[in-house]
Amino acid sequence: MSHLTGHERTFEPSEIIVSKTDTKGRITYANQVFQRVAGYTEAELLGKPHSIVRHPDMPRCVFKYLWDTIAAGREVFAYVLNRAKCGDHYWVFAHVTPTFDHHNRIISYHSSRRVPCRKALSTIVPIYQSLMSVEKRHANPQDQWKASLPVLVDTLTKAGVSYDEFIFSITDQNVGAAA
Amino acid sequence: MSEHQHEATPNHSFGARNWIAEASDVCQRAAQGDLEARVLNIDDQKHASPDMPELLHAINHLLDMTDAFVREATASLEFAGGGKFFRRVLLAGMRGSFARAAGSINAATAQMEQEKKALDRAHAQRLELEEDFNKLREVVRALADATGHIDLMSKTMAKLASQTSLLSINASIEAARVGDMGRGFGVVASEVKKLATQAASASSEIQGRVRELTGAAKNTSQTIEQIWTVIRDQGSNQSENKAA
Numbered sequence: 001m002s003h004l005t006g007h008e009r010t011f012e013p014s015e016i017i018v019s020k021t022d023t024k025g026r027i028t029y030a031n032q033v034f035q036r037v038a039g040y041t042e043a044e045l046l047g048k049p050h051s052i053v054r055h056p057d058m059p060r061c062v063f064k065y066l067w068d069t070i071a072a073g074r075e076v077f078a079y080v081l082n083r084a085k086c087g088d089h090y091w092v093f094a095h096v097t098p099t100f101d102h103h104n105r106i107i108s109y110h111s112s113r114r115v116p117c118r119k120a121l122s123t124i125v126p127i128y129q130s131l132m133s134v135e136k137r138h139a140n141p142q143d144q145w146k147a148s149l150p151v152l153v154d155t156l157t158k159a160g161v162s163y164d165e166f167i168f169s170i171t172d173q174n175v176g177a178a179a
Numbered sequence: 180m181s182e183h184q185h186e187a188t189p190n191h192s193f194g195a196r197n198w199i200a201e202a203s204d205v206c207q208r209a210a211q212g213d214l215e216a217r218v219l220n221i222d223d224q225k226h227a228s229p230d231m232p233e234l235l236h237a238i239n240h241l242l243d244m245t246d247a248f249v250r251e252a253t254a255s256l257e258f259a260g261g262g263k264f265f266r267r268v269l270l271a272g273m274r275g276s277f278a279r280a281a282g283s284i285n286a287a288t289a290q291m292e293q294e295k296k297a298l299d300r301a302h303a304q305r306l307e308l309e310e311d312f313n314k315l316r317e318v319v320r321a322l323a324d325a326t327g328h329i330d331l332m333s334k335t336m337a338k339l340a341s342q343t344s345l346l347s348i349n350a351s352i353e354a355a356r357v358g359d360m361g362r363g364f365g366v367v368a369s370e371v372k373k374l375a376t377q378a379a380s381a382s383s384e385i386q387g388r389v390r391e392l393t394g395a396a397k398n399t400s401q402t403i404e405q406i407w408t409v410i411r412d413q414g415s416n417q418s419e420n421k422a423a
Contacts, residue, residue, distance in 0.1 A: 013271055013272070014271075014272055014274065015272060016243060016244075016247055016271070016272040018243045018246070018247070020215065020217075029217045029219065031239060031240070031243050032236055032239075032240075041222065041223065042219070042220060042221070042222055042223065043220065043223045046219065046220070075250075075254050093271075095250070095251075095269070097250050097254070099215060107215075108215065110246065110250065112243075112246075112247045112250070112272075114269065114271040114272055115271065164265070164266065165265055168265045168266065168267075169265075171269075
């Protein structure tokens, strides 16, 4: 069912893929760029879990870190490989933030996804591959991220940076900026 | 947020939704600062006018861009406020005024980072100055101690001179009593008396100088302690700034 074509899709640097989910991760809004790139209609996306675009080559520990961070009320950045409906894949630089109500309670999550720079991907891909090789030793998804998350943490500790600092250090902040 | 949207969502019969009322409502909510508002299920519904879906998508697009800018600007400024300057506003997808505002925020963050570095350098230099100055305080204290010692020694010297003088007077008396035989000894006693007088005058001169030195050391010490208070105050101000 989750077949892959090996074909990469992309979108314009001036475009942002936008989606909103409820606190359970079910999609409550997906913009036209999302619909076009992922190849789903709005009706197919609304109410579905965001994992509808999950690609099998994405390490689970990245999502675990992502969800833990936003559930704690903080923003998170991640380079994410997604799978379109037809089996094509596309890379995004995702920025996920919680939305708060007047009482500072999290009511939903928002994600803006931009085209990543290739240079950042050349750093990220080998890291994800090593995390995947750890996860493949386990069958159960929970065992998978429990095994790979310490590897991710260890990689960052050895580099002496926080996750955020690492992500920003490999990200060209001017990518897609209007001239 | 979703309650409102669900009220308005599918009801697949033709013309069941009042798109203009929905669009107005979304715009009103956005104007009130609710950037969660969007028009949903646009394409799978029938529209009386073929331009309507385009308008509704344009409203969503405007909200997406505004929402993205507000989230980016908020995050960047929150980080900078916490002393972390690596979190810049992402310029990707930002156009026109959004791009200019994002550029201004990034420039301000960069400026804050420079000022923070300068402040850190000043702090490090102040710590060095504090350390050097503390050494200077010790030197001045040691100097005052040494002056005190010299004063004591000169007093001992004056006492010795006065005793020697007394002794030479006694020797002169004894020499006179022996008559001619004691004349040579009397000359020696008189020379010893002269030396004792010189020693007394030298020690008195030393004591005078020591008094001057003690006064100067006291002034220096007071001035140094005043400067020290200023340095310490600056230190606590800087620490407060760093903590703020």
